[in-house]
Amino acid sequence: MCGIIGYIGGKTATPFLIEGLKRMEYRGYDSAGVAVLDAGAIATRRAAGKIARLESALAAAPIAGTTGIGHTRWATHGPPTERNAHPHLSADGTVAVVHNGIIENANALRAALRDAGYEFRSDTDTEVVAHLVQELFEGSLEDTVLAALAQLEGTYGLAVVSSRDPGKIVAARKGSPLLIGIGEDEHFVASDASAILAHTRQVVYLDDGDVAVIERNGYRVLDANAAPLARHVHKIDWDLAAIERGGFAHFMLKEIFEQPQTVENAMRGRLILEDGTSKLGGLNLSHEQLMAIDHIIITACGTSWHSGLIGKLMIEELCRIPVAVEYASEFRYRNPIVSANTLCIVISQSGETADTLAAMREAKRRGARTLGFVNVVGSTIAREDDGGIYLHAGPEIGVASTKAFTSQVVALALFALKLARKRGLSVTRGMEIAQALHALPAQIKEILDRAEQIEHIAEEFKRAPNFLYLGRGVNFPVALEGALKLKEISYIHAEGYPAAEMKHGPIALIDEMMPVVFVAPHDAVFDKVVSNVQEVKARKGNIIAITSRDEAALKGLVDYEFRIPETVDLLMPVLASVPLQLLAYYIAVKRGSNVDQPRNLAKSVTVE
Numbered sequence: 001m002c003g004i005i006g007y008i009g010g011k012t013a014t015p016f017l018i019e020g021l022k023r024m025e026y027r028g029y030d031s032a033g034v035a036v037l038d039a040g041a042i043a044t045r046r047a048a049g050k051i052a053r054l055e056s057a058l059a060a061a062p063i064a065g066t067t068g069i070g071h072t073r074w075a076t077h078g079p080p081t082e083r084n085a086h087p088h089l090s091a092d093g094t095v096a097v098v099h100n101g102i103i104e105n106a107n108a109l110r111a112a113l114r115d116a117g118y119e120f121r122s123d124t125d126t127e128v129v130a131h132l133v134q135e136l137f138e139g140s141l142e143d144t145v146l147a148a149l150a151q152l153e154g155t156y157g158l159a160v161v162s163s164r165d166p167g168k169i170v171a172a173r174k175g176s177p178l179l180i181g182i183g184e185d186e187h188f189v190a191s192d193a194s195a196i197l198a199h200t201r202q203v204v205y206l207d208d209g210d211v212a213v214i215e216r217n218g219y220r221v222l223d224a225n226a227a228p229l230a231r232h233v234h235k236i237d238w239d240l241a242a243i244e245r246g247g248f249a250h251f252m253l254k255e256i257f258e259q260p261q262t263v264e265n266a267m268r269g270r271l272i273l274e275d276g277t278s279k280l281g282g283l284n285l286s287h288e289q290l291m292a293i294d295h296i297i298i299t300a301c302g303t304s305w306h307s308g309l310i311g312k313l314m315i316e317e318l319c320r321i322p323v324a325v326e327y328a329s330e331f332r333y334r335n336p337i338v339s340a341n342t343l344c345i346v347i348s349q350s351g352e353t354a355d356t357l358a359a360m361r362e363a364k365r366r367g368a369r370t371l372g373f374v375n376v377v378g379s380t381i382a383r384e385d386d387g388g389i390y391l392h393a394g395p396e397i398g399v400a401s402t403k404a405f406t407s408q409v410v411a412l413a414l415f416a417l418k419l420a421r422k423r424g425l426s427v428t429r430g431m432e433i434a435q436a437l438h439a440l441p442a443q444i445k446e447i448l449d450r451a452e453q454i455e456h457i458a459e460e461f462k463r464a465p466n467f468l469y470l471g472r473g474v475n476f477p478v479a480l481e482g483a484l485k486l487k488e489i490s491y492i493h494a495e496g497y498p499a500a501e502m503k504h505g506p507i508a509l510i511d512e513m514m515p516v517v518f519v520a521p522h523d524a525v526f527d528k529v530v531s532n533v534q535e536v537k538a539r540k541g542n543i544i545a546i547t548s549r550d551e552a553a554l555k556g557l558v559d560y561e562f563r564i565p566e567t568v569d570l571l572m573p574v575l576a577s578v579p580l581q582l583l584a585y586y587i588a589v590k591r592g593s594n595v596d597q598p599r600n601l602a603k604s605v606t607v608e
């Protein structure tokens with residue numbers, strides 16, 4: 001989704017702005033622009049489409065100043081054209097604004113500003129902020145921005161520069177992430193740490209309501225009354241290599257291949273093999289609180305919601321506590337049953353998904369304790385939850401989530417194991433699961449070593465217009481996730497279904513043109529799945545099976561087969577999802593899709 005970068009220092013700003021924008025390309029965008037204070041005035045360059053077009057505009061007409069802001073826009077208000085691209089200028093050209101989020105009272109403000117004589121040049125909600133700052137300008141830029149913010153409703157991450165008060169960038173946060181980067185004789189503001197990581201790892205995360213004044217040699221954080229606030233300086237613990245492709249054709253492929261390591265990282269220092277349990281330091285839940293939980297709600301979106309479905313089955317099976325899994329976007333607007341003994345688990349790779357954050361706040365408001373299962377350290381969900389588990393998967397740049405998913409499933413297993421052992425799961429069963437978790441990294445590696453087998457299957461099916469993914473039990477969410485991966489990056493229509501549910505409708509779709517992926521490892525429901533395979537074969541469907549043994553029952557039924565190692569049933573999703581990630585990846589590449597930045601999608605959905 002939209003990205004913000006700002007630079008103030010002793011060097012020409014535009015290379016820093018362009019580099020920062022490129023580092024945020026993965027978030028998804030459809031236009032880009034920069035505004036730089038140059039020789040006492042603001043110069044802007046903007047372009048629809050990729051950042052390369054903005055670079056061409058800058059090459060044709062360079063800007064020399066040392067203070068600037070830049071933006072990648074993912075269209076919400078108005079089409080992705082140059083005139084709607086940020087930064088937006090005030091009518092007199094003295095104020096430039098970049099904005100993430102949505103100004104909900106933009107129409108009312110626009111009408112008032114029009115009455116005051118302002119002409120609007122874009123369809124965006126952001127332009128009202130630029131004119132409003134011009135209209136209210138008095139004293140310093142920060143005082144004026146504070147006055148303007150008092151009139152804004154909605155969400156924002158904002159960065160503002162003005163030729164009337166040069167030498168500073170004023171940034172403000174409400175509901176849309178922003179951080180300050182602290183460099184040597186230079187400072188940055190960004191919506192995403194990866195935008196500034198090449199220059200500093202020292203960052204200050206802004207909280208909602210914060211206004212920051214960022215100058216070449218320092219920064220201040222203010223509250224709504226301009227009173228100074230103390231904010232902790234954090235050190236980002238990953239390096240540049242983590243956000244570069246490192247020889248892989250795409251970030252998605254790199255991230256798929258990182259999974260032996262990322263799954264290991266999710267468990268490091270947490271798994272206690274000899275006791276068959278886990279140690280999770282950040283839960284902030286006492287023994288009594290853990291024992292009192294009588295109901296769990298898991299809320300998330302997209303891929304994270306799929307891992308939540310797996311988490312439900314793990315927790316119910318091992319802990320015998322009822323678990324409801326809710327789409328965050330639905331949960332936040334209904335009247336859910338929450339009590340003091342309800343635990344709300346919030347799963348999010350980014351920790352910034354607007355619906356998930358709102359659902360967590362709603363659960364908290366209703367009295368639930370909240371745990372965030374989050375990948376991005378310092379993200380809003382991670383800072384607002386009552387406790388949680390970091391996934392430690394490292395930056396996930398590919399829009400299609402892969403390594404975060406397997407880490408989420410592992411984190412859920414660690415949590416289920418800990419809770420279950422406290423609530424009566426035998427040490428023997430606990431040790432069996434702990435051993436199985438411990439074995440996962442090597443098993444994933446073994447799958448990845450045979451990736452070319454999946455590439456071969458992808459070649460056979462790259463032109464298919466539809467796909468069906470079927471699985472049962474804990475592998476039904478794997479089917480959903482496999483289908484989501486395929487549609488996200490290859491644009492092939494794909495559905496995931498519980499295998500037995502297929503005959504209640506989707507079976508009508510099956511003919512010799514329909515590839516059907518069965519997630520069918522040798523687990524407790526394998527025999528049942530074989531019956532479903534037969535039903536598909538009888539209708540001439542093309543069957544691709546993810547299995548774990550040489551199964552006599554599948555002989556003659558399956559057209560393509562890929563074997564995964566065996567583990568305990570509950571952990572099968574970690575292994576079974578890997579070949580499905582590869583299948584989606586190879587099909588998408590063979591169809592010529594932009595795998596890392598698929599059309600219309602944003603990495604982090606920070607608007608409702």
Ligand code: M6R
Binds near residue numbers: 305348353399401602
């Ligand atoms: O950052 P989150 O985990 O909260 O994101 C949730 C979804 O937006 C995300 O999983 C989305 O579905 C991905 N594109 C899946 O590949």
